[in-house]
Every structure is written in structure tokens, then in C-alpha cells.
Amino acid sequence: MFPFRVPYPFVRPDQHSCSVVIKSTDGTFLRDFEDKDDLHIGVTSSKGVLYEYDQRGLTIGPANPSWDQSLVVFKETSQHRFLSWDDALKTVAEHSTWTPSRYCEINFNCYDFVVAFLQNLGGHCDDAISTKAKFIEQCVSPAIAKAFKYIKLYRHVWEDGFYLCGLDS
Template sequence: MDPGIICFQHCGPKIFCFSLPDSCPVCEKALDNANFSLLPFRVPYPFVQASQYPCAVVIKPTTGDFMNDYFNSKDLHVGVTTSKGTIVEFDKNGLRHHASLQWGQCLLLDRAPGPWRDHWDATLRSVCAEDCWSPEDYRENSHNCYSFVLKFLVDLGYGSLSRAAKSRTHFCEEFIIPRTTSAGKYISLYRKLKKNGIYVDRTKMD
């Protein structure tokens, strides 16, 4: 759930908080009727609920959630959604189709537009029907969630997403790292606010 981080500037540095304080934490002047150099705005929340994004590729931490438990980009789990928003994933329990709340805070890697829905579902059904997604087939380091999703994307033939899927390294570099890096900044900010209530960004701007 979006915690509602607010950003504003009053007398200099950017200030982040969950609710606007009565006075500026830098100069201590009252903020009612203040002249803001940057008006208060809500920082965009980077996470989505997978079931609300049909025909999408999504990632989440293997355990827990991004905001409280995420520390390492190597510990991520990837899945896809059908045109109805059903989550399809492959893990140690085998291939699963569900609408789990565990995917309520994930990152959207990419999604296909409406005209692709029939082809998306047909390709997904075809890949799921292959006899290599049982719990016994699962291997943590060599035949895992990435194996399933990348196989599906290659068979799908959907532009740059499918081209990148031919290499796990390329896929991670092009689709996962940029999104987790951006989300990591939000997570870091959230944790600072959770600990201190207000965060003053004194980073010098060139």
C-alpha cells in the first residue's frame, strides 16, 4: 500500500515526510501561508498489484515485500499474468495459477497491449503444457522462475522484451536492474522516514 510520501522545498533542501509539518524542519518557520520553492507533492509509488495488470511480467522479493524485506536484487521472483490478471509462476511447488495477495506489491517489468491478449494467453497455455514444470523439475539455480518466464517470452515474440529474454543476463540488465534501482531509492527513503519521521536531503546539486 502506498505510504504517501510527501516532498517539498521551503528554504533550501528538499524535505520528505508522511504528513506536512507545522514548521520547516530546516529554518523552523511556520509553513502555513509559506512561500514554497517547491510545492508539496506526493512522490510516485513504484509498486503495483499484479492482478490489476493483465498480460504483464512482474517481479517481487522471493520472501516478504519490497518495502520491508528487500535488500538484494539476486533474491527476486518473477512471474507473468494472464489477460484476466491471474498470476502464473514457477517455483519449488511447481507451476501455479492463482490470484495471490503475495503479489500485491511488485514491480511491473513490461506488459503487452490489448491486441496481444489472445496470443499472450495462447502462448502461455502452450508453455505451461510442456512437461518440465513439476516440483521435481525445479532447480533453484538452473531451472527456476526465470527459466519459465524467459521461455514464455521467447516463444511470445514480443519485440525487445522477447529479444532480451534470449539471455538471462541481458534480460536482467535491460528490464530488472533499471526498475529495482529506481525502486531502491524509494525504499531507502521510506525506511528513513519510518525511522525518523522526516528526512532532509542535503545532497548538493551541481
């Protein structure tokens, strides 16, 4: 048997412009994440600047180190749409909705910001962004499921020094 390399699914947001990125709210994906843990989501501009909404309100700037193990949920690949991406992001960010006082962990959170941005952008997965629940089901959950396979493999190798395919369900 020949050794093979499993692609590393995690990214730093500043390396992925025009993307929707997600991270574990507490800790890192590889070390701490469990499948029912909370996630935090944000959007990067064409320059890789992160826009995120949480209890601090809307923050714009370079991602802090807690974002170093992020997953790309969506990435705009057409460079001719980068300007409209930034325009939509600026429009949504300028809205007075994204204040600390309006933030609610359950009912008005980072997902609301991202869905509002994608709806403002238009032209992408209109059905998937019609509601926060559909967005999570159709866009976020598949990315997390794929990453969780990598996480399980990583943890087996970390703990045991090896992993035998087919013996673990």
C-alpha cells in the first residue's frame, strides 16, 4: 500500500476572498468540535476582510486567530461578480440592524447577517437562502458533514497513530 494524503479542509478567511466561512464557536474544529456544537459564520470581501456579526455587533477587519480553522461554505469564483459582492456586503453592513443590542444567540445572530447578505447579493441558490433554516440545511450542513469525516480521521490518527478504513463506523 502506498501512503496517501487527505486534503486539509480548513482555511484562513483572509486567503479566501468573496467567501462565506464558518468556524467552531468555541475552540477549534480539530481539537474541540462535536457535531452538535455551535458554529459562527462570516463573509469575506474581495480583499479577504472578514465581516462577522455577534454579541459585539457587526465587526469588520482581519480575522483573529480563532478563524484559522474555518470552512468555506460558499465561494464566489467569477471575478466579474467581485464588485457586486463587495457592493452587497457594504449595503448590508451599513444597515442599522447589526447592533449589539439586537443580537440574540437564538433568534437574531450571525446566520441572519449572512443570509441577509446573500439575499441582497441575489443570483445564488435563491431557494437555499430563502430562510435561515434552509441555508443551514442546504449549505452549512453538507460542509460540516464533509469536515467531520476529516476530523474523525484526524482524531483516530492522533490518538492511535493510525486509522484502518472500514473498521470504524
